Amino acid sequence: MSNTAISLRDLPRLRTRNLAQLGGLLRPGTHASPLLELGERFVVTPPGFPTMLVTHEMGDVRALFANHDDFSIGQVLSRFSSHDVMFGKQTMIFLDGAEHRRERRLYAPPFQTAALRSYEELMVEVVERELPTWPVGTPFEFLTAGYDLAIGVLLGVVFGDVAPARRDRLKAAVSGWFGEIESRGFLAVTLITPFIGGYTVPYPPLRRRQNEVDAVVIEEIAARRATPGAASERRDVLSRYIGTDLDQHDDAALARDMRGILLGAYETTAITLGWIATMLAGHPAAMAEVDAAVDAGDTDRLDAYLDAVVAEVMRLRPVSPFTGRRALRDTEINGVAIPRGAIVIVPILLIHESERHYSEPMAFQPERFLDNRPSTHSWLTFGAGAHRCLGAQFALAEARILFRTVLQHRRIATIAGPMEPPRRYHTGLSPADNARITLLPR
Numbered sequence: 085m086s087n088t089a090i091s092l093r094d095l096p097r098l099r100t101r102n103l104a105q106l107g108g109l110l111r112p113g114t115h116a117s118p119l120l121e122l123g124e125r126f127v128v129t130p131p132g133f134p135t136m137l138v139t140h141e142m143g144d145v146r147a148l149f150a151n152h153d154d155f156s157i158g159q160v161l162s163r164f165s166s167h168d169v170m171f172g173k174q175t176m177i178f179l180d181g182a183e184h185r186r187e188r189r190l191y192a193p194p195f196q197t198a199a200l201r202s203y204e205e206l207m208v209e210v211v212e213r214e215l216p217t218w219p220v221g222t223p224f225e226f227l228t229a230g231y232d233l234a235i236g237v238l239l240g241v242v243f244g245d246v247a248p249a250r251r252d253r254l255k256a257a258v259s260g261w262f263g264e265i266e267s268r269g270f271l272a273v274t275l276i277t278p279f280i281g282g283y284t285v286p287y288p289p290l291r292r293r294q295n296e297v298d299a300v301v302i303e304e305i306a307a308r309r310a311t312p313g314a315a316s317e318r319r320d321v322l323s324r325y326i327g328t329d330l331d332q333h334d335d336a337a338l339a340r341d342m343r344g345i346l347l348g349a350y351e352t353t354a355i356t357l358g359w360i361a362t363m364l365a366g367h368p369a370a371m372a373e374v375d376a377a378v379d380a381g382d383t384d385r386l387d388a389y390l391d392a393v394v395a396e397v398m399r400l401r402p403v404s405p406f407t408g409r410r411a412l413r414d415t416e417i418n419g420v421a422i423p424r425g426a427i428v429i430v431p432i433l434l435i436h437e438s439e440r441h442y443s444e445p446m447a448f449q450p451e452r453f454l455d456n457r458p459s460t461h462s463w464l465t466f467g468a469g470a471h472r473c474l475g476a477q478f479a480l481a482e483a484r485i486l487f488r489t490v491l492q493h494r495r496i497a498t499i500a501g502p503m504e505p506p507r508r509y510h511t512g513l514s515p516a517d518n519a520r521i522t523l524l525p526r
């Protein structure tokens with residue numbers, strides 16, 4: 085650490101009595117937060133918690149994400165949430181340094197651009213299967229549809245064709261497991277975790293549900309190993325491992341990692357789909373552009389516009405309004421000394437709502453992304469650096485393909501008046517009325 089580095093002691097500090105103001109960084113409207121008066125960096129030292137530096141100074145943010153060796157994201161998640169229990173401490177996001185790099189190389193290929201095309205047909209099929217079950221002409225909660233679409237795509241992409249009896253058991257096990265994660269009991273465990281030093285109180289029902297999922301997946305892995313030739317013909321994520329150079333874990337670890345991918349992808353995707361529906365319903369000009377492209381049968385124009393819509397929705401409603409890293413040793417970012425154990429928080433939503441990065445930042449303007457793809461510095465919905473979301477390209481393509489297919493069959497009725505707000509008492513940004521919209525025939 086250099087002698088000239090700025091110490092956290094010399095930076096503005098948020099007074100303990102104003103701690104509640106931090107909640108304002110988790111909801112839209114951050115540009116009006118009184119915390120902006122503290123400048124681009126401030127320190128928070130809540131009693132019983134590690135010291136935290138909140139920074140939206142872009143030099144700091146870039147330096148933080150570029151420094152893979154001195155910081156851990158897993159240690160932030162396990163300090164503030166029960167993610168370590170949900171995912172397992174051996175899954176990628178909890179690994180650091182060389183171990184993380186190795187694991188990431190193993191799991192990246194099925195989610196890179198080259199592989200994405202092979203999932204498109206499945207995504208279209210999932211919409212065509214679900215769409216007839218949604219009401220037309222009366223309001224309904226698109227978030228529920230989003231969960232159905234997300235899980236339909238995920239099970240298909242991750243496991244492909246599974247023999248019907250086992251597929252039914254897999255679906256039942258996965259839905260029981262997600263149900264347990266969302267149960268009041270586990271919510272209570274999650275809520276107290278930050279206040280007891282990051283310790284997650286053991287919760288046997290969740291462990292049981294995880295074991296049920298793993299048991300079916302291990303059975304499926306064994307069945308595929310028994311016919312390795314058949315696996316090489318298939319394009320699903322699991323088959324891309326069996327019998328290949330990527331197949332370096334035992335069956336239990338492979339099953340656990342597949343479960344981790346399901347978990348990382350499920351809620352984030354469903355919530356984003358919900359926000360896309362809500363935002364389209366709330367913006368007649370955007371719906372008019374969508375309708376014009378569909379009516380003209382111009383899929384390229386529709387796709388280009390939907391890519392811009394997805395980017396703009398994710399700017400204004402990033403599922404995770406902040407991310408962070410914990411220092412594994414004494415280190416420095418951009419001339420600021422960060423002591424071992426301190427946490428650096430990046431307020432993603434605040435950056436997304438800043439005039440320094442976006443003109444009219446509070447306005448929904450997909451056009452801003454029509455000719456400019458989102459910047460990897462100031463558009464941070466998927467985080468950045470070595471732990472940037474593994475499924476980012478996949479999630480972007482998926483949102484475009486799912487909405488293209490929905491909108492080719494249905495219109496979304498526009499809604500006058502204020503936008504549906506985010507849910508209160510939810511750490512992420514999720515639509516409070518479950519993305520209530522009305523679909524109309526096309």
Ligand code: HEM
Pocket residue numbers: 157176177178188195345348349350352353356402403404407408465466467468469470471472473474475476478479
């Ligand atoms: C709209 C959907 C999604 C959002 C908003 C989202 C968001 C995020 C964020 C914020 C991170 C942490 C990044 C950081 O702090 O730098 C992350 C990590 C991760 N996400 Fe996603 N995610 C989404 C979909 C997916 C999907 C579809 C997959 C699975 C294919 C996935 C798998 C992962 C994994 C494995 C990591 C950990 C990466 C690592 O530690 O190297 N996510 N995601």
